[in-house]
Amino acid sequence: MNSASTYLVIMAGGSGTRFWPKSTSRKPKQLLSFGDGDKSLLVETLERFDGIVPAKNRIIVTTQALQGAVAEQVSKDVTVLAEPQGRNTAPCVYWAARAIAERDPNAVMLVMPADHYIPKVDAFKRTLGEAMKWAQRLDDLVTLGVKPSRPETGYGYLKLGKNLKGEAVAVEAFVEKPNLEKAREFFKGGYLWNGGMFVWRAEVILKAFDQSMPEMKKAWDSSEGKVEAAYPKMTATSIDYGVMEKARNVVTFVLDCGWDDLGSWTSLEGIAEVLGAQKSGGVVTSGEVLAVDSSGNIVDAPKKLVALLGVRDLIVVESGDAILIADKSRAQDIRQIVDGVKKIRPELA
Amino acid sequence: MNSASTYLVIMAGGSGTRFWPKSTSRKPKQLLSFGDGDKSLLVETLERFDGIVPAKNRIIVTTQALQGAVAEQVSKDVTVLAEPQGRNTAPCVYWAARAIAERDPNAVMLVMPADHYIPKVDAFKRTLGEAMKWAQRLDDLVTLGVKPSRPETGYGYLKLGKNLKGEAVAVEAFVEKPNLEKAREFFKGGYLWNGGMFVWRAEVILKAFDQSMPEMKKAWDSSEGKVEAAYPKMTATSIDYGVMEKARNVVTFVLDCGWDDLGSWTSLEGIAEVLGAQKSGGVVTSGEVLAVDSSGNIVDAPKKLVALLGVRDLIVVESGDAILIADKSRAQDIRQIVDGVKKIRPELA
Numbered sequence: 001m002n003s004a005s006t007y008l009v010i011m012a013g014g015s016g017t018r019f020w021p022k023s024t025s026r027k028p029k030q031l032l033s034f035g036d037g038d039k040s041l042l043v044e045t046l047e048r049f050d051g052i053v054p055a056k057n058r059i060i061v062t063t064q065a066l067q068g069a070v071a072e073q074v075s076k077d078v079t080v081l082a083e084p085q086g087r088n089t090a091p092c093v094y095w096a097a098r099a100i101a102e103r104d105p106n107a108v109m110l111v112m113p114a115d116h117y118i119p120k121v122d123a124f125k126r127t128l129g130e131a132m133k134w135a136q137r138l139d140d141l142v143t144l145g146v147k148p149s150r151p152e153t154g155y156g157y158l159k160l161g162k163n164l165k166g167e168a169v170a171v172e173a174f175v176e177k178p179n180l181e182k183a184r185e186f187f188k189g190g191y192l193w194n195g196g197m198f199v200w201r202a203e204v205i206l207k208a209f210d211q212s213m214p215e216m217k218k219a220w221d222s223s224e225g226k227v228e229a230a231y232p233k234m235t236a237t238s239i240d241y242g243v244m245e246k247a248r249n250v251v252t253f254v255l256d257c258g259w260d261d262l263g264s265w266t267s268l269e270g271i272a273e274v275l276g277a278q279k280s281g282g283v284v285t286s287g288e289v290l291a292v293d294s295s296g297n298i299v300d301a302p303k304k305l306v307a308l309l310g311v312r313d314l315i316v317v318e319s320g321d322a323i324l325i326a327d328k329s330r331a332q333d334i335r336q337i338v339d340g341v342k343k344i345r346p347e348l349a
Numbered sequence: 350m351n352s353a354s355t356y357l358v359i360m361a362g363g364s365g366t367r368f369w370p371k372s373t374s375r376k377p378k379q380l381l382s383f384g385d386g387d388k389s390l391l392v393e394t395l396e397r398f399d400g401i402v403p404a405k406n407r408i409i410v411t412t413q414a415l416q417g418a419v420a421e422q423v424s425k426d427v428t429v430l431a432e433p434q435g436r437n438t439a440p441c442v443y444w445a446a447r448a449i450a451e452r453d454p455n456a457v458m459l460v461m462p463a464d465h466y467i468p469k470v471d472a473f474k475r476t477l478g479e480a481m482k483w484a485q486r487l488d489d490l491v492t493l494g495v496k497p498s499r500p501e502t503g504y505g506y507l508k509l510g511k512n513l514k515g516e517a518v519a520v521e522a523f524v525e526k527p528n529l530e531k532a533r534e535f536f537k538g539g540y541l542w543n544g545g546m547f548v549w550r551a552e553v554i555l556k557a558f559d560q561s562m563p564e565m566k567k568a569w570d571s572s573e574g575k576v577e578a579a580y581p582k583m584t585a586t587s588i589d590y591g592v593m594e595k596a597r598n599v600v601t602f603v604l605d606c607g608w609d610d611l612g613s614w615t616s617l618e619g620i621a622e623v624l625g626a627q628k629s630g631g632v633v634t635s636g637e638v639l640a641v642d643s644s645g646n647i648v649d650a651p652k653k654l655v656a657l658l659g660v661r662d663l664i665v666v667e668s669g670d671a672i673l674i675a676d677k678s679r680a681q682d683i684r685q686i687v688d689g690v691k692k693i694r695p696e697l698a
Contacts, residue, residue, distance in 0.1 A: 021656070290689045292682070301672060305694050307370070307686045309675035314660065316674055318667075323650060325665055325674060326658035333641070337656045340639045345654050 005107045006132065007202070008053040009096040012042055012062040012070055012114035013086055017338040018264045018331070021322035022300055025349055029262065030115035031069055034285065035275035041262070042114045043073055048121055052128070053110065059099065060114070061092045084228050087236035089196075090243065094209055094216045094234065095227065101202040108136050109205065111198040111239075113261070119274045120257040130167050131199040131253045138251075141208055141244065142199040143171065145192030145252035146259045149270075151183035154263055154332075156194040156240065158252055159186075171250040174240055192252060194240065195259055205243070212246040264331040265298050265315045281308040287318070298328065322348050354456045355481065356551070357402040358445040361391055361411040361419060361463035362435055366687040367613045367680070370671035371649055374698055378611065379464035380418055383634065384624035390611070391463045392422055397470055401477070402459065408448065409463070410441045433577045436585035438545075439592065443558055443565045443583065444576065450551040457485050458554065460547040460588075462610070468623045469606040479516050480548040480602045487600075490557055490593065491548040492520065494541030494601035495608045498619075500532035503612055503681075505543040505589065507601055508535075520599040523589055541601060543589065544608055554592070561595040562586075613680040614647050614664045630657040636667075647677065671697050 016029030023029045030042045039047070046058065055077035062070045067082040074080070081099070083092060093111055100107050110132070118124050127144060135142045145158045156177055161170035174194060178186060198205075209216050216234055223229035235242065244250060260271055268275065269283050278284040280299075281291025287301035294308035301318035308316075313328040322341070326334060341349040365378030372378045379391045388396070395407065404426035411419045416431040423429070430448070432441060442460055449456050459477070467473050476493060484491045494507045505526055510519035523543060527535060547554075558565050565583055572578035584591065593599060609620050617624065618632050627633040629648075630640025636650035643657035650667035657665075662677040671690070675683060690698040 288694075290686060290693060292685050292689065293679070303670065304667075305671045305690065305697055307671060307673045307675075307690065309673070309682060309686050310679035311663065311674055311676050314674065316672070318653075318672060321652065322654045322656060323665070323667060323672065324656045324658070325660055325663065326656075327660050330642070330659035333658060336641050337639060337658050340641065341654065341656065344639060345637075348654055 005104055006053050006057060007096075007100045007107050007109045008046075008049050008058045009093070009100075009109060009111045010042070010045060010058070010060045010114045011089060011092055011111065011196075012060050013066070013083060013092065014113075014115055015086075016115065017335045019262075020317075020334050020338045020341070021319040021324055021348065022317055024320070025065070027069065028066070028115075031066070031073065034117065034262065034268065035277070040073055041117065042070065044118075045112060045114050045116070046074060046078070048118065048124060049110070052125070052132075059096055061096055081227075084231045087231060087234055089239040090209075090213065090216070090237050090241075091231060091234040093198075093205065093239045093243075094213075094220065095230075097202050097205050097209070098220060098225070101206060105201075105203040105206075107202050108132055109198075109200055109202050111196075111200075113196050115262060116195065116197075117260045117262050117271060118257050119271070123257040124255065124259075127167070127253050127255045127257070128199070134166075134168055134251060134253070135199045135201060135204070139204050139207075140200070140249045140251045141204065141247050142168075143244065143250060143252050144195060144197040144199070144255045145169075145171070146195045147254050147256040148187050148191070148193050151180065151187035152193065153178060153180055153183045155261070157186045157191040158194050159191055160252070164251060167253050168251050169254070171252050174245045174250075192254060193259075195255065195261065196240070197255075198239070198244075208243050208247050208249075212243050264334070265300075265317070265326075266328055266331045268298060268300075281311075282313075296328065320348060354453055355402050355406060356445075356449045356456050356458045357395075357398050357407045358442070358449075358458060358460045359391070359394060359407070359409045359463045360438060360441055360460065360545075361409050362415070362432055362441065363462075363464055364435075365464065366684045368611075369666075369683050369687045369690070370668040370673055370697065371666055373669070374414070376418065377415070377464075380415070380422065383466065383611065383617065384626070389422055390466065391419065393467075394461060394463050394465070395423060395427070397467065397473060398459070401474070408445055410445055411463075430576075433580045436580060436583055438588040439558075439562065439565070439586045439590075440580060440583040442547075442554065442588045442592075443562075443569065444579075446551050446554050446558070447569060447574070450555060454550075454552040454555075456551050457481055458547075458549055458551050460545075460549075462545050464611060465544065465546075466609040466611050466620060467606050468620070472606040473604065473608075476516070476602050476604045476606070477548070483515075483517055483600060483602070484548045484550055484553070488553050488556075489549070489598045489600045490553065490596050491517075492593065492599060492601045493544060493546040493548070493604045494518075494520070495544045496603050496605040497536055497540070497542050500529065500536035501542065502527060502529055502532045504610070506535045506540040507543050508540055509601070513600060516602050517600050518603070520601050523594045523599075541603060542608075544604065544610065545589070546604075547588070557592050557596050557598075561592050613683070614649075614666070614675075615677055615680045617647060617649075630660075631662075645677065669697060 631646030
């Protein structure tokens, strides 16, 4: 495989409110480090492709607000594209695909989120290699499907079809986030998690766009490639909903690499071991905790001694000038807090 | 009344672990301010006696560790006595009584804790005035009994006997902290709270010591008034247990002044209004709180925005390099945390 014909597109526009106050609008999840090291998730994501995609073939798509912060963390050879406005993943993928196709329509394009956690890099690279070989040879939309470790309700699923050649499996359907009953059914039934990781040739995804979202080409061409003009005309939807769910040529490779999307503070519990988290009154991802009669808590307070007395299942986070104390069952509702903070102390949101 | 013959003794040796981390061993409760103002409880206590006892007749008894911090907060005319070791209140009162008796055995001596909260100062002064008149004329041990507002299990009680002249009432017995059933009985039965506030002439309390604790005089006289020598020989007990419970000449005046001993974080809830505390997710004694679906919490974090999400009945305190998160039902057990902090981060305890 010629690495010059491979491009990496990192989607790094997320606002990551669910890790507030550790994450803020100026420093969302992808720019933060979790666990022992001090490398951000974005930097770790990029390093995962060392030896696979050279820096000059790397494209990071982010927001204008984050452009500077992203550029600070990455090599100057990496292209940083700043979206004029957030319009979900479909416009972002379309833009990147057009940019790559201009250089080499035949290039293999890897589309990866910037803020996921992959501890077993060797396993990831091996499966990715298989997927890349497939995408190079065949006109398929390849997605990396994650082998589930539990009946998770927070992820979308891939319903599998026929086994194809080698490790490839046809995808019969993309399934939205299920309720717990459905999730258990999917878990038993061998469904995969949809991790939002894709591998395809630029010309193949552009053709799929033309079939499912022909308005994208019109918006782009009528704007003469000017992003500011094109973006407002493009449909704000996800690549999954806009393209993948409608396509008939979707193939997956099963990824078994400890993947986690780090969707909320509670997701850190599952990977506490690999993060090297201390255990005191629960999981301590950063800082020092003294716990008395306390359990099931998640604490991240790098600069403080946190004392817990008789408390259970709390999320405790100290960062900057803010402290969050949330019941663990409300981890997905931190957005409500962030919305409130924006009103009363916008500099902390 | 000649104010020159009145002395004030403030007992300010408490370690105040129950307000950790706001209170620490170097800055216990009596040196902290609660509520709007920035005056410490000690300073507020002293000011309560302006116009009643001149500075040169004021004696603060504290520990050697706190001597410097106390001296910083008070006028140079005030005498600061540093106990060589904490031996409960009986030795402290004995020492002060001997020191006063040397100057004027006939002097009226007011003994007051440094760390209580008295919002209605006028009512306090009025009742105190009555008690002082009584103590000046009669050889009784006068205590200020607090009119209870609830069946509190955290205080000792005074069982009343006959009504005497004016507002004076004989005390039949000192009763230890009761269980809830007993506390309800006492509340209905017109018992008073024992607030640890006493008024007597120096010679009267010394005579009571000689009757109930004759070893105190022996320890003192055999040490030729040298505190370092006397203290280890003195019985480490409370003035209540050592003297008051055994005396037959105890009289009380009923104090109705919003008194609170500020025994723990939860006691701040009862006086939230007078403290001017904000209400957001509960009572906010300091700092700013953003609360979503949260109630019954007590928050003190002067330098932080505290966000509460789906949490109830917590104590949240940020001070220095420590954060405490405790279930409110465990307010009395913060000592356990402080014991742990002493081991791992003694500078924060």
